[in-house]
Amino acid sequence: MSAFVELHDVTHVYGGGEGPPAVAGLSLGIGEGEFAAIVGPSGCGKSTLMKLATGLQRPKAGTVIVAGREVTEPIKITGMAFQNPVMLPWRTTLQNLLLPLEIVQPHRARLRANRAEYVERAEMLLETVGLKGMGSKYPWQLSGGMQQRASLCRSLIHEPKLLMLDEPFGALDAFTREELWCVIRDLHAARGVTVILVTHDLREAVFLADRVFCMSARPGRIIAERRVDFARPRDLDLTYTPEFAAVVQELRGQIREARVAA
Amino acid sequence: MTRASWLKLAPYLFTIGFFLLWEAACRVFAISAFILPPPSAIWAALVQYQKPLYTNAFHTLWMTSAGFGLAILFGLALGLLVGSSRLIYAGLNPLLVGFNSIPKVAVVPILVIWFGVGWLPPVLTAFVISFFPIVVNVATGLATIEPETEDVLKALGASRFDIMTKVGIPRSLPYFFGALKVSITLAYVGSVIGEQNASNLGIGNLITRASADFNVPLIFAALIVLAVLGVFLVAIVDIVEARMTGWAKRSQLGNA
Ligand SMILES: Nc1ncnc2c1ncn2[C@@H]1O[C@H](COP(=O)(O)OP(=O)(O)OP(=O)(O)O)[C@@H](O)[C@H]1O
Numbered sequence: 470m471s472a473f474v475e476l477h478d479v480t481h482v483y484g485g486g487e488g489p490p491a492v493a494g495l496s497l498g499i500g501e502g503e504f505a506a507i508v509g510p511s512g513c514g515k516s517t518l519m520k521l522a523t524g525l526q527r528p529k530a531g532t533v534i535v536a537g538r539e540v541t542e543p544i545k546i547t548g549m550a551f552q553n554p555v556m557l558p559w560r561t562t563l564q565n566l567l568l569p570l571e572i573v574q575p576h577r578a579r580l581r582a583n584r585a586e587y588v589e590r591a592e593m594l595l596e597t598v599g600l601k602g603m604g605s606k607y608p609w610q611l612s613g614g615m616q617q618r619a620s621l622c623r624s625l626i627h628e629p630k631l632l633m634l635d636e637p638f639g640a641l642d643a644f645t646r647e648e649l650w651c652v653i654r655d656l657h658a659a660r661g662v663t664v665i666l667v668t669h670d671l672r673e674a675v676f677l678a679d680r681v682f683c684m685s686a687r688p689g690r691i692i693a694e695r696r697v698d699f700a701r702p703r704d705l706d707l708t709y710t711p712e713f714a715a716v717v718q719e720l721r722g723q724i725r726e727a728r729v730a731a
Numbered sequence: 732m733t734r735a736s737w738l739k740l741a742p743y744l745f746t747i748g749f750f751l752l753w754e755a756a757c758r759v760f761a762i763s764a765f766i767l768p769p770p771s772a773i774w775a776a777l778v779q780y781q782k783p784l785y786t787n788a789f790h791t792l793w794m795t796s797a798g799f800g801l802a803i804l805f806g807l808a809l810g811l812l813v814g815s816s817r818l819i820y821a822g823l824n825p826l827l828v829g830f831n832s833i834p835k836v837a838v839v840p841i842l843v844i845w846f847g848v849g850w851l852p853p854v855l856t857a858f859v860i861s862f863f864p865i866v867v868n869v870a871t872g873l874a875t876i877e878p879e880t881e882d883v884l885k886a887l888g889a890s891r892f893d894i895m896t897k898v899g900i901p902r903s904l905p906y907f908f909g910a911l912k913v914s915i916t917l918a919y920v921g922s923v924i925g926e927q928n929a930s931n932l933g934i935g936n937l938i939t940r941a942s943a944d945f946n947v948p949l950i951f952a953a954l955i956v957l958a959v960l961g962v963f964l965v966a967i968v969d970i971v972e973a974r975m976t977g978w979a980k981r982s983q984l985g986n987a
């Protein structure tokens with residue numbers, strides 16, 4: 470099976486080559502339409518993996534292949550939500566959301582003439598994450614969690630084929646977080662996007678993902694992989710079943726091993 | 732009265748207080764008007780020489796604006812160029828710092844040799860003196876874009892030009908306006924120096940002539956005119972800045 474996102478024996482060193490690698494011998498393959506979750510100890514290279522897969526960083530060794538092509542420059546089919554929201558403070562939330570459309574084709578060419586349609590799309594997205602009517606606010610008028618949700622919308626607005634989420638729910642309270650799990654779940658089901666989600670929350674990983682990858686401590690590589698076979702669509706109640714708890718327990722054990730091995 | 736209204740009145744009260752103190756000091760210590768004229772004598776000079784003061788101030792304003800305009804144009808262009816390329820930034824940095832350390836007064840004789848006495852030396856002095864803060868600030872604003880912000884755009888496949896227009900330029904605007912505030916007063920210094928040394932017109936030239944006549948009240952009157960014009964120019968820049976980059980101030984207030 471040829472995967473949609475493939476990393477072969479990738480090693481990456483920050484800062485021009487010298488020094489200890491951030492990830493080493495990292496290999497993984499994620500199929501088209503699959504939902505993958507990456508877990509691992511802090512500083513193990515999860516964000517680095519995201520940057521490598523999207524071409525924001527070039528590996529020192531190994532190859533990265535996305536959609537059948539080797540990645541040599543930032544690829545244009547991704548939507549990315551970073552660990553911190555990174556909104557542009559001189560733009561309103563709505564204008565921040567429209568930013569990808571000003572860059573990615575074919576929207577870029579259509580934006581001016583079809584602005585109303587796109588604004589409507591943006592406002593609908595805002596509504597799904599509970600930010601209805603907040604479009605005219607500046608990012609600094611929003612709370613951290615609200616900014617995080619807006620940044621999630623920004624990663625979705627251009628309907629990317631590949632969605633990279635780097636701890637997007639880190640700054641949120643438990644209720645909003647579960648609400649957004651459902652938003653992402655439905656989105657994945659409806660559009661068939663490939664999703665790679667980095668998270669510290671094992672329940673989140675098990676609830677959302679088809680496969681969970683565990684990374685070792687720095688230099689990071691994949692040390693375990695767990696298929697999650699719960700039927701879709703999954704309901705939040707699932708998270709309170711013993712079967713679910715068992716999978717979470719098993720993963721917790723693997724992470725503990727990864728930390729001890731460090 | 733509320734604290735807010737005191738805050739509003741404070742600039743006027745302090746200014747009036749300053750002049751009252753000055754007047755009182757001159758009278759109490761019986762300081763000769765030849766050393767330090769009291770505000771009342773300066774006021775008399777202002778009234779007496781209002782015509783020459785007016786025409787010369789107008790000329791100085793022109794020289795300053797022309798030099799400042801040139802500085803904005805070239806400063807912005809060079810700043811964008813320097814800030815957008817690490818190579819150019821590294822290469823030009825020592826040159827810029829070196830050129831910036833030359834006291835610009837020392838350049839005036841060269842300008843006189845090149846262009847003779849007239850309007851060009853004051854304009855060019857204003858230009859060279861106010862040019863650098865703009866270049867340096869704009870370049871800094873561009874060169875210090877957070878890598879995360881750049882990543883957001885790069886991950887969408889943005890070109891360098893996109894990054895420059897969507898992030899670089901908006902982000903460097905507060906730096907640019909910060910520089911303008913410094914530059915406008917510097918431009919003003921430049922044009923007055925130019926006028927003192929190489930012009931037949933302008934407040935600078937008026938001061939030179941007044942000091943040859945030992946007309947101290949007129950010198951002070953000219954200085955007051957300069958000060959008022961300076962406040963006026965900075966106020967204009969302030970207003971423009973507040974319109975263009977309100978987000979920078981408000982976002983700081985919001986974080987505080
Ligand atoms: N820009 C950078 N320059 C140099 N070193 C870096 C840089 N970014 C990350 N690193 C190093 O690479 C390693 C992996 O970092 P990375 O951000 O990928 O970790 P992470 O798994 O995302 O951690 P966390 O869960 O805390 O977000 C870390 O040890 C970090 O010190």
Ligand SMILES: [Mg+2]
Pocket residue numbers: 515516517552635
């Ligand atoms: Mg990270």
